[in-house]
Amino acid sequence: MNSSKPPRIGLLTRNRDAWPSTQLRRAIVEHSADAVCFNFADITAKLGEGPEIVIQDSIDAIQDLQAVIVRPIGRGSLDEIIFRLDVLHRLERGGVFVVNPPSSIEKAVDKYRALSLLAEHGVKVPKTVVTENPDSALEGFREMERDVVIKPLFGSQGFGITRLSDLEATRRIYSELNYFRHVLYTQQFVHHGRRDIRCLVIGGRVVAAMSRQARGWKTNVSQGAKPVPLNPPAEVEEIAVKSAEVLDCRVAGVDLLESPDGYFVNEVNSQPGFRGLQSVTKVDVAGAIVKYVLEELKR
Ligand SMILES: Nc1ncnc2c1ncn2[C@@H]1O[C@H](COP(=O)(O)OP(=O)(O)O)[C@@H](O)[C@H]1O
Ligand SMILES: [Mg+2]
Incomplete structure (x- = not known):
């Protein structure tokens, strides 16, 4: 990395004004780095001549970024999703630090692949x-x-x-x-008492956690569940860290269901939102993500 220039961090986001993206942009700037926001539709991959991956309306080759933080890769056709992951793989091969790496996104978004990997590594998952x-x-x-x-x-x-x-x-x-x-x-069905636990793991450490209290059995914040502050027990932290590690996620939102039979990992989110979490933690979540990325770049 050229030490005279601030590091440039790409933010791959469908909506640069979405709350997590504005938080990440703010944190990047606060850490004296440059933020470059773009969408998958802004990306063109070329073969045979010139820079291989370019961002629309920009003279910059995407390869000039040191890192890219990936917000939700979104819904799309099979073509679109595969191409988006192809682009992330290409960036990684070009030396860009991608959070999360495409291989971990692939593992985490596929519910069977994620849970089977976790079970193979001794993490308890629902039947x-x-x-x-x-x-x-x-x-x-x-x-x-x-x-x-x-x-x-x-x-x-x-x-x-x-x-x-x-x-x-x-x-x-x-x-x-x-x-x-x-x-x-x-x-x-796991009898979880209308609540689950979300641990945000960054670089192998739980940096913040919450419980989500629902009125029904679906504990998604998008389905109306309410974030509640939580200081998780050591056992929960260990399961969360291990789950992120098994799926090679640098940043992960690990969701656990607690039942009379113990803790089950329900899901590992490789592109977690953090608005609900931020509302119940003093930790600057976007700041923690950006700090982690910059520290990894220095290594
Ligand atoms: N096996 C289960 N037993 C009880 N509740 C579940 C189970 N699986 C999912 N849920 C509830 O439904 C919610 C959404 O399921 P999840 O598997 O996390 O899918 P999504 O990717 O849509 O969030 C979970 O947060 C949890 O509250
Ligand atoms: Mg979920």
Whole structure:
């Protein structure tokens, strides 16, 4: 890195005025670095001549950035999502420090891949059955005491998640989902008492945590759950740090459900929002992310 120039940090965001992005921009500037905001649609990849990846309306090659912080890569067609990840992989090969790395985003956003990796590493996850076959899914439903949630393999913010306990309704839903070529993802209902725990792990450390108190069983803030301050027990911190490590996430929002059978990791978010968390913690969350990135660049 050229020591006479401030480091330049890219912020890959669909909306530069979204709350987390404004916080990250503020923190980048406060740390005497330059912030460059852009969207995936601003990126052009070229092969054969000149800089390989350029940002629209900018003479700068994206390779001139030292780091890129990735906000949600968003919904999109299979083409779009694969291309976005391709671009992140290309940036990494070009020496850009990408948070989170595309390989960890790939692991975390795929609910089966994430939970299977966690289970393989001894992290407790809810009992889950994943299949393309409606009969096998129904067998799973019966095995899980007929109290399950079904989820899209790639979902977020609680959308498309349904709790089922009726056999005939479940059979019908599996058949419909199968007709539209969805993978059937069924999980035993974890009796979590309408709250879950979110730990934000940055660089292998829990820097802030909260509990989310819901009125129903979905504890997403986007579904109306309320953030509550939390000083997590050491066991929870250990599980959260290990979960982030298993998925190689440099920054991770690790969600745990606490039931009478202990803690289950429900999900690891590789591009976590932090507005709710910031409302219940004194830690400057955006500042902690930016500080971590700059420290890693110095290494
Ligand atoms: N197996 C489960 N048992 C009980 N509640 C669950 C279960 N799975 C998900 N939930 C609830 O639904 C919410 C959304 O599910 P999640 O798997 O995190 O998907 P999303 O990616 O949409 O947030 C969770 O935060 C949790 O409150
Ligand atoms: Mg979730």
